[in-house]
Amino acid sequence: MVENERYIRFLHWREKHITESNFVLILSFVVGILTAVAALLLKKLIELIQHFLTSNFSVDSANYLYLLYPAVGILLTSLFVRFFVRENIDHGITHILYAISRRKGRLKRHNMWSSLIGSSLTIGMGGSVGAEAPIVLTGAAIGSNLGSYFKLDHKILMLLMGCGSAGAIAGIFKAPIAGMLFTIEVLMLDLTAASVMPLMITSVTAAALSYFVTGSQSMFYFSMADPFILNRIPLVMILGITCGLISLYLIRGMSIVEGWYKKMKNPYSKLLWGAMVLSILIFLFPPLYGEGYTAISQIINGKPEILTEGSLFYAYKDNIWVLVGYMCLIIFFKIIASASTNGAGGVGGVFAPSLFVGALAGFIVGHVINEFGFVVVSEENFALMGMAGVMSGVMHAPLTGIFLIAELTGGYQLFLPLMIVSGVSYFTIYLFEKNSIYSIRLAQKGELLTHHKDKTVLTLMKVEKVIETDFEVVHPNMYLGELVKTISASKRNIYPVVNDEGILLGIVLLDDIRNIMFRKDLYQRIKVRKLMISPPARLSVNDSMENVMHIFDDTNAWNLPVINEQGQYVGFVSKSKIFNSYRNVLVHFSDE
Numbered sequence: 001m002v003e004n005e006r007y008i009r010f011l012h013w014r015e016k017h018i019t020e021s022n023f024v025l026i027l028s029f030v031v032g033i034l035t036a037v038a039a040l041l042l043k044k045l046i047e048l049i050q051h052f053l054t055s056n057f058s059v060d061s062a063n064y065l066y067l068l069y070p071a072v073g074i075l076l077t078s079l080f081v082r083f084f085v086r087e088n089i090d091h092g093i094t095h096i097l098y099a100i101s102r103r104k105g106r107l108k109r110h111n112m113w114s115s116l117i118g119s120s121l122t123i124g125m126g127g128s129v130g131a132e133a134p135i136v137l138t139g140a141a142i143g144s145n146l147g148s149y150f151k152l153d154h155k156i157l158m159l160l161m162g163c164g165s166a167g168a169i170a171g172i173f174k175a176p177i178a179g180m181l182f183t184i185e186v187l188m189l190d191l192t193a194a195s196v197m198p199l200m201i202t203s204v205t206a207a208a209l210s211y212f213v214t215g216s217q218s219m220f221y222f223s224m225a226d227p228f229i230l231n232r233i234p235l236v237m238i239l240g241i242t243c244g245l246i247s248l249y250l251i252r253g254m255s256i257v258e259g260w261y262k263k264m265k266n267p268y269s270k271l272l273w274g275a276m277v278l279s280i281l282i283f284l285f286p287p288l289y290g291e292g293y294t295a296i297s298q299i300i301n302g303k304p305e306i307l308t309e310g311s312l313f314y315a316y317k318d319n320i321w322v323l324v325g326y327m328c329l330i331i332f333f334k335i336i337a338s339a340s341t342n343g344a345g346g347v348g349g350v351f352a353p354s355l356f357v358g359a360l361a362g363f364i365v366g367h368v369i370n371e372f373g374f375v376v377v378s379e380e381n382f383a384l385m386g387m388a389g390v391m392s393g394v395m396h397a398p399l400t401g402i403f404l405i406a407e408l409t410g411g412y413q414l415f416l417p418l419m420i421v422s423g424v425s426y427f428t429i430y431l432f433e434k435n436s437i438y439s440i441r442l443a444q445k446g447e448l449l450t451h452h453k454d455k456t457v458l459t460l461m462k463v464e465k466v467i468e469t470d471f472e473v474v475h476p477n478m479y480l481g482e483l484v485k486t487i488s489a490s491k492r493n494i495y496p497v498v499n500d501e502g503i504l505l506g507i508v509l510l511d512d513i514r515n516i517m518f519r520k521d522l523y524q525r526i527k528v529r530k531l532m533i534s535p536p537a538r539l540s541v542n543d544s545m546e547n548v549m550h551i552f553d554d555t556n557a558w559n560l561p562v563i564n565e566q567g568q569y570v571g572f573v574s575k576s577k578i579f580n581s582y583r584n585v586l587v588h589f590s591d592e
Contacts, residue, residue, distance in 0.1 A: 011150065011151060014150070020152075020156070021194070023150070024152075024156060024159065024160070024198055025197060025198060025201060027143075027146055027147065027150070027160060027163075027198075028160070028163045028197075028198035028199070028201040028202045028205075029201050029202070029205055030146065031139070031142055031143045031146060031160060031163045031164050031167055031202050032163070032167045032170075032171075032201060032202040032203070032204070032205025032206040032209070033205060033206075033209060034139075034142050034146075034167075035135075035138070035139035035142055035143075035164050035167030035168045035170075035171050035202070035206050036167060036170075036171035036205065036206035036207075036209040036210050037209070038112075038116060038135060038138050038139065038142070038168070038171075039135050039139075039167075039168055039171035039172035039206070039210065040171065040172075040209075040210060040213055040214070041116065042116050042119065042120060042131055042134070042135050042138075042172070043131070043172060045116075045120040045124065046119075046120055046123050046124045046131060046290070046291070048124070049120065049121075049124025049125060050123075050124050050289075050290055053065075053069055053124070053125065053126075054069075054289070057310050058310060059309045059310060059314070060309075060314050061310070061314065062283065062310065062311060062312050063283075063286070063310050064283070066126070066279065066282045066283040066286060066289065066310075067279045067280070067282075067283050068279070069125045069126045069279075070125060070126035070127060070128075070275065070278045070279045070282055070289075070341075071275035071276070071278070071279050072125055073121055073122050073123075073124065073125025073126055073127055073346070074122065074125075074127065074271060074274060074275050074278070074341065074344045074345055074346045075271065075275065075345075076121045076125070077118050077121045077122045077127075077345055077346050077347055078267070078271055078344070078345030078346075080117060080118055080121065081114075081118060081345065081347070082267070082345075084114075085110055085114045085118070087108070087110070089111070089114050089115050089118055089134075089137070089347055090342045090346070090347055090348070091133070091342070091349070091438075093133050093136055093137065093186065093187075093349065093438040094438050094439075095107070095111070095137055096136065096137060096140045096161060096165065096187060097187065097438060097439055099140070099144070099161065106144055106148060106154075106157060107137075107140060107141040107144040107145065107161070108141070109141070109145055111137055111138065111140075111141030112138060112141045112142050112145060113138070115134035115135070115137045115138050115347060116134060116135070116138050118134065118346075118347030119131050119134035119135075119347045119348050121347075122341060122346035122347045122348050123290050123291060123348055124290070126278070126279075126282055126289045126290060127278070127290070127341040127346040127347075127348055128278060128281070128282065128288045128289070128290070128292075128334065128337035128338050128340075128341050128348075128353065129291075129338050129341045129342060129346060129347075129348020129349060129350070129352070129353065130291050130348055130349045130350060130351040130352025130353055130354075130355075131172070131291060131348065131349075131352065132168075132169065132172060132173075132349050132351035132352060133348065133349020133350070133351055134347055134348060134349060135168045135171075135172055136164075136165045136168045136169065136182075136349075138164075138168065139164035139165050139166075139167050139168030139171075140161040140162075140164040140165045140168075141164070142164045143157075143160030143161045143162070143163050143164030143165075143167075144157050144160060144161045144164070146160060147160040159194075159195055159198060160198075161187075162183040162187055162195065162199060163183075163198050163199055163201075163202035164202070165179075165182065165183050165187055166179035166180050166182065166183040166199050166202050166203045166206075167179065167202040167203060167205065167206035168206070169182045169183075169203075169404075170202070170203040170204070170206040170207040170210070171206035171207065171209065171210045172210070173219055173404065173407065173408055174207050174210045174211055174214070174218065174219060174407070174408075175207065175219075175403065175404050175407035175408060176200075176203035176204050176206070176207040176407075177203070177403045177407060178400055178403045178404035178407055178408075179199075179202075179203040179206065179207070180199045180200060180203050181397070181399045181400045181403055181404075182397065182400045182404075183199060184199075184399075185395070185396070185397035185398075185399055185400050186395055186396075186397050186400065186436065186438060218407070218408060218409055218410045219293075219408045219409075220293075220296060220297050220300060220408050220409045221297065221301065221409075226377075226378035226380075226381060227413060228381065228413065228414055228416065228417050232375070232377060232417070233417075233420060235369055235374070235375070235377060236385065236417045236420045236421055236424075237420060237421075237424050238365070239362060239365050239366075239382060239385055239386060239389060239421055240389050240420060240421040240422070240423070240424025240425045240428065241424055241425070241428050242361060242365055242386075242389075243358060243361060243362075243386055243389025243390045243392070243393055243421060243424075243425040243428075244389070244393045244424065244425040244426070244427070244428025244429040245428060245429075246331070246357060246358075246361050246390055246393070247354075247389075247390050247392075247393025247394045247425060247428075247429045248393070248428075248429050248432050248433055249335070250334075250335055250350070250353075250354065250357065250390070250394050250437065251394060251429075251433055251436075251437045251440065252433070253335040253336075253339075254335045254338060254339045254350065254437065255440065257335060257336055257339035257340065257343065258339045258342065258343050260343070261273070261274060261339070261340070261343030261344065262343075267345070270343060270344050270345060271344050271345055273340075273344065274340040274341065274343050274344020274345065274346075275340075275344050277336065277337075277340045278337055278340045278341055278344065281333050281336065281337045281340075282337065284311070284312065285311065285326075285329065285330050285333060286307075286309070286310045286311050287307050287330055287356075288330065288333065288334060288337045291352040291356070292352060292353070292355075292356035293352065293355075293356075295307050295356065295359070296355060296356060296359045296383075296387070299359045299360065299363050299380070299383045300359060300380050300383045300384050300409065301380065302379070302380050304323060304327070304363060304379075305317040305318065305323060307323070307326070307327070307330075308323065308326065313326050320367070320371075324364055324367060324368075327360045327363065327364055328364065330360060331357050331360050331361060334353055334356065334357055335353075338350060338353045350394060350437055351391075351395075354387075354390050354391040354394045354395070355387045355390070355391055357390050358383075358386040358387035358388065358389055358390030358391055359383045359384075359386055359387050360383075360386070361386045361389075361390060362379075362382040362383040362384065362385050362386020362387065362389070363379050363380075363382060363383040363386070365382055365386065366378065366379035366380075366381070366382030366383065367379050369382075381414060381417070384405060384409060384414060384418075385405075385414065385417050385418055385421040386421070387401075387405050388401040388402055388404070388405040388418045388421055388422045388425075389401070389421040389422055389424075389425035390425065391404065391405075392421075392422035392423075392425050392426050393425040393426055393428065393429040394429075394436065394437050395436050395437065395438065396426065396429070396430070396435070396436035396439075397436070398419075398422040398423055398425070398426040399422075401418075401422040401425075402415070402418045402419055402422045405418055406418060463539065463540075463541055463542075463543055463544075463545060463548060463562065463573065464541055466573050466574075466577045466578055467541075467562050467570060467571040467572070467573055468571055468572050468573070468574060468577060469570075469571040469572075470491070470492065471490075471492050471494060471495065471496055471571065471572055472486050472487075472489065472490040472492065472495055473495070473496055473497075473498055473569065474486055474495045474496070474497055474498075474508060474528050475497065475498065475499070475500075475528065476497055476499065476505055476527065476528050476529035476532065477527055477528070477529065478527065478528045479523060479524050479525075479526065479527055479528075480513075480516070480517070480522050480523050480524075480525070480526045480527070480528075480531070481520075481523030481524060483495070483508070483513070483517075483528055483531070484517050484523070487510065487517065493509065493510035493511065494507055494508070494509060494510070494559055494572065495507065495508040495509075495510075496561055496569050496572075497528055497529075497532045498568075498569045501568070502568040502569055503566075503567045503568055503569070504535075504538065504561055504563050504567065504568065504569040505529075505532065506532035506533055506534050506535065507532060507533060507534075507535050507561065508528060508531050508532050508533075509533065512531065512533070513531055535557075535560060535561050536555035536556075536557040536560065537551050537554075537555050537557065537560055538560070538561055538562075538563050539551065539560050539561065539562045539563070539573055540562070540563060540564075540565070541562055541563075541564050541565075541570055542565070545578075548573065548578070549578070552575060552578075558574060558575050558576075559572050559573070559574045559575075560572065560573055
């Protein structure tokens with residue numbers, strides 16, 4: 001009781017002495033520290049587990065423990081989620097987008113630690129996914145819950161979620177600019193004067209703490225041996241198109257494979273199939289083990305043959321075309337390995353897989369150009385550009401792709417080709433797929449918040465909030481006389497007709513019966529069932545507001561009835577009510 005009183009007094013003191021804008025800046029600094037600590041902890045846990053399990057593996061022959069570790073990792077993660085978390089925590093960034101779209105920036109408290117533990121077990125023991133989506137969810141949850149603790153409104157909560165996400169990316173990659181851009185492009189947080197400074201403070205704080213703890217070196221060491229030549233631009237554009245098509249393959253392929261696992265109703269069947277598929281693929285292609293960052297480092301530093309270590313292909317490491325074919329197979333099976341990891345119950349994202357596939361794709365394109373004697377290009381540079389291209393396409397975030405790769409490797413001298421590859425890749429995939437791999441699930445349900453202001457406001461509105469229930473209900477067996485009495489007590493000109501179970505059968509319009517409603521000789525002769533008509537359309541309580549507006553436009557109606565999943569009458573929605581609600585949400589949503 002005493003603690004509660006102190007808490008309330010502190011809130012009152014804060015409101016009196018610290019303005020909200022200044023308090024948000026303070027919280028953004030705190031969020032930066034906490035997200036950096038979480039990111040560093042996650043990286044260290046994954047490294048420790050992987051080193052403990054694989055440090056003694058053979059280099060020149062296959063390692064059969066690859067058949068065991070991933071399955072055990074997924075099993076442990078599934079048990080952790082099933083019995084401790086008791087809620088689905090995969091697809092972390094999709095959870096954030098949903099929280100922004102539907103839950104007013106609120107994430108549950110367990111999201112501050114559950115993804116961290118789950119992804120450590122999954123990735124450390126071989127799950128072929130990335131740690132970035134889990135740590136972004138962790139960072140967003142830290143921001144959301146910190147804001148909720150201080151009773152801040154939902155606009156501030158969404159901003160703090162964005163700060164947490166930016167801090168997570170900045171902390172794990174030591175890339176503050178990419179952290180900010182990721183929040184703006186992927187999470188689709190509006191960039192305003194009020195949001196720039198908190199995002200910057202969090203990103204810089206997280207990156208600075210990460211640099212302080214781990215040193216000033218970039219995440220991937222890269223030595224710029226061959227400067228970019230302008231006459232290589234057409235070849236860079238070819239790489240961009242290739243990356244765009246590979247991005248399309250990743251998005252569509254992972255959706256299909258994940259769909260297969262969703263069709264399995266038995267969780268033990270998912271676990272069995274997913275673990276079996278993942279373990280076999282990692283046994284055949286060891287680079288699929290974990291995030292794949294070691295493989296990326298070897299590729300961009302001119303040592304691609306190391307990818308064959310510990311595999312059945314090691315004997316052919318000096319045959320470049322066998323190596324290229326080996327890489328192509330890895331790209332093909334990467335989506336199956338990643339989707340199987342999450343589908344079976346693992347926890348991870350597609351951030352690292354995108355970078356991994358991009359590095360392989362860039363190296364392959366560069367080698368093909370060199371082998372066929374068009375010109376001589378740097379395969380390492382192309383691998384670096386491929387990372388930016390695939391990530392830009394998969395996430396629909398070209399600016400994030402450009403700056404992340406530049407900050408990850410220190411390859412700022414490749415800024416122009418990075419821009420070209422990212423832009424061409426994004427344009428290529430946008431021709432086929434308008435949503436990123438993160439937003440496609442919400443877009444299919446009509447729950448996606450976007451930069452399109454009208455769509456954003458409609459997304460934030462809910463049908464149940466605009467339903468009017470002051471319409472007088474009539475029954476099909478009522479006589480005209482009873483209907484007239486109902487009309488005399490009503491202020492509406494529409495009367496829903498329902499049966500004994502509440503099922504909507506039709507409507508009666510006042511204008512349709514005006515010419516007979518005063519003929520008393522018809523009061524006991526005509527029943528409502530003869531007077532009712534079908535409504536122009538029926539709305540469902542589960543319809544998105546954007547779909548509701550389309551129905552109103554198609555029918556030219558002013559009022560439409562709403563029914564539940566059983567077809568029972570719930571109420572009416574009117575255009576005037578929608579417009580009033582739209583105006584209120586727009587004013588509340590916009591920054592003053």
